[in-house]
Amino acid sequence: METRVWEEDRNQQAVQYKSIAALYNVYVLWRQMFVIARMKEKARKRRVLLNSGSRDGFSLTGDTLVRGPVMFTREVIARESSSTTTMSSASNTNQGAHDSVLGALCNVPCLIAVAFICLPGYLLRAYVCAKDQITMENFIKALKFFSVATPIFCVAVYCSCVCKRSSDGLSSQELTQRYQTELKSMWQSHLLLKEQVHEIEGLKMETDRLRDQIAGINKGVLRSVKEILEEHNIPGEKKEEVLEMINLAIKKMYEDHVQMADWAQKTLGATIDKDRTSKSYEPESMRDCWFRSWLFSSAKPPDTVLEPDVYPGNCWAFQGSEGQVVIKLPEKIHPTAVTIQHISKAISPSGSSTSALKDFGVSGLGDETDEETLLGTFMYDIDKETIQTFQLKSQHSKPFLYIKFKVQSNWGNLEFTCIYRLRVHGTMAKDEDSG
Numbered sequence: 001m002e003t004r005v006w007e008e009d010r011n012q013q014a015v016q017y018k019s020i021a022a023l024y025n026v027y028v029l030w031r032q033m034f035v036i037a038r039m040k041e042k043a044r045k046r047r048v049l050l051n052s053g054s055r056d057g058f059s060l061t062g063d064t065l066v067r068g069p070v071m072f073t074r075e076v077i078a079r080e081s082s083s084t085t086t087m088s089s090a091s092n093t094n095q096g097a098h099d100s101v102l103g104a105l106c107n108v109p110c111l112i113a114v115a116f117i118c119l120p121g122y123l124l125r126a127y128v129c130a131k132d133q134i135t136m137e138n139f140i141k142a143l144k145f146f147s148v149a150t151p152i153f154c155v156a157v158y159c160s161c162v163c164k165r166s167s168d169g170l171s172s173q174e175l176t177q178r179y180q181t182e183l184k185s186m187w188q189s190h191l192l193l194k195e196q197v198h199e200i201e202g203l204k205m206e207t208d209r210l211r212d213q214i215a216g217i218n219k220g221v222l223r224s225v226k227e228i229l230e231e232h233n234i235p236g237e238k239k240e241e242v243l244e245m246i247n248l249a250i251k252k253m254y255e256d257h258v259q260m261a262d263w264a265q266k267t268l269g270a271t272i273d274k275d276r277t278s279k280s281y282e283p284e285s286m287r288d289c290w291f292r293s294w295l296f297s298s299a300k301p302p303d304t305v306l307e308p309d310v311y312p313g314n315c316w317a318f319q320g321s322e323g324q325v326v327i328k329l330p331e332k333i334h335p336t337a338v339t340i341q342h343i344s345k346a347i348s349p350s351g352s353s354t355s356a357l358k359d360f361g362v363s364g365l366g367d368e369t370d371e372e373t374l375l376g377t378f379m380y381d382i383d384k385e386t387i388q389t390f391q392l393k394s395q396h397s398k399p400f401l402y403i404k405f406k407v408q409s410n411w412g413n414l415e416f417t418c419i420y421r422l423r424v425h426g427t428m429a430k431d432e433d434s435g
Contacts, residue, residue, distance in 0.1 A: 260425040266306040269330030278323035315418040332399040332429040339423035354412040364400030399429030
C-alpha cells in the first residue's frame with residue numbers, strides 16, 4: 001500500500017516536471033526566435049553601411065573583411081568623418097534606424113503568433129505524458145463532483161436570471177403604478193387648489209361688497225344724524241361734537257377696545273416655556289387609545305393663547321381647575337396690565353362658560369433662574385365682557401422677560417379649564433434697566 005502511494009506521488013511529480021519543461025521549451029523557442037530576429041537586424045545594418053561606403057567612393061577589399069567587424073566599423077567612421085557628404089550619410093543612418101524600429105515592431109506579432117502556435121503542441125505532449133497517470137478512482141471522483149456541481153450551478157444561474165427578470169418586471173409595474181397614483185393625486189390637488197382659489201376670489205369679492213355696504217351705512221348714519229341735528233336747530237359746535245362721538249362709537253364696533261401693545265403675541269416672538277407650563281388636557285376617548293395619544297394629539301398646544309384667533313374650541317386646555325402657563329416675552333418689559341379673553345355664552349357650544357378661569361395670579365421673572373415676583377391676583381368674571389383687562393402693581397420697577405399666569409380655580413368645570421387668549425401690556429425696558 002505504501003509503495004503504491006509513493007508511486008502515485010512520484011508520478012504526480014513527474015507530470016508537474018513535464019509541464020514545467022513544456023513551458024520552458026516554449027520560452028526557449030521564443031528566445032531563439034528573438035535572437036534570430038536580432039541577428040537579421042544586425043546583418044541588415046551591415047548591408048546599409050556597405051552600401052553607404054560604396055556610394056562615397058570607399059572600396060572594400062578582402063583584407064578589410066578579414067580584419068574583423070571592429071576595424072571595419074573604424075574605417076567606415078573615419079571615412080564618413082573625412083567625407084564632404086556628412087549630411088547625406090547622417091540622413092541615411094537615421095533612415096536605417098527608423099527601418100530597424102519598424103522591423104522590430106513588425107517582428108513582435110510574428111513572435112507572439114509563433115509562441116501561440118507552438119503552445120498547443122507542448123500542452124498536448126504534456127497531456128499525453130500525464131494521461132497514463134490518471135486512475136479510474138480519480139476519474140470517478142471528478143465525475144461525481146461535476147455531476148453534483150453542474151446541476152447546482154445551472155439551477156443557481158436559472159434562479160438568478162428568473163429573479164432578476166421578475167424583479168425588473170415587478171419594479172417597473174410598481175413604478176408605473178406609483179407614477180399613475182402620484183399623477184392622479186397631483187391632478188386632484190390641482191383641481192382642489194383651483195376650486196379654493198375660485199372660492200377665495202369669491203369670498204374676497206363678497207368681503208369687498210360688504211365693506212362697501214358697511215361704509216355706506218356708516219355714511220348714511222352720519223348723514224341722518226346731521227339732518228336730525230339741523231332740523232332741531234342744534235348749534236354748530238355741539239353738532240360737531242355729537243358727530244365725532246358717533247364716529248368714534250362706530251369705529252369701536254369694529255376695533256378691539258384694548259388700545260395697548262400686546263407683548264404676548266406669537267408674531268412678535270413670544271413663546272411658551274413648556275418646562276414650566278402645565279400639560280395639555282387629553283379627552284378620555286383619546287386617553288383610552290394609547291396608540292392615538294402616542295402618534296398624534298387632538299389637544300391644542302399652549303401657544304394657542306398667544307394667537308389672536310378666538311372662536312369656539314380654539315383654546316388651550318389643562319386638566320382640572322388648577323394649572324399654569326409661563327410666557328417668554330420677546331423683550332424685557334415693565335408690565336403694567338394683562339388681558340384675559342374668553343368666548344361668550346351665546347356662541348359657546350355648551351351654552352355656558354364653566355371652563356373659563358376664575359381666580360388667577362400673575363408673576364414676573366427676569367430669567368429662568370430668578371425668583372418669582374407676584375404682580376397681582378385677580379378674578380375673571382364670566383358675567384361681564386369677554387375681554388377683561390387687569391392692572392398690575394406699579395411699585396415694581398424691575399423689568400421681566402417671563403410672565404407666569406397661575407390659575408387657581410374655574411367656574412365649575414371639573415374636567416378641564418380653557419384659556420382662549422392672554423395678553424401682556426407694558427413698556428419696553430431701557431438698556432440700563434435690562435443690565
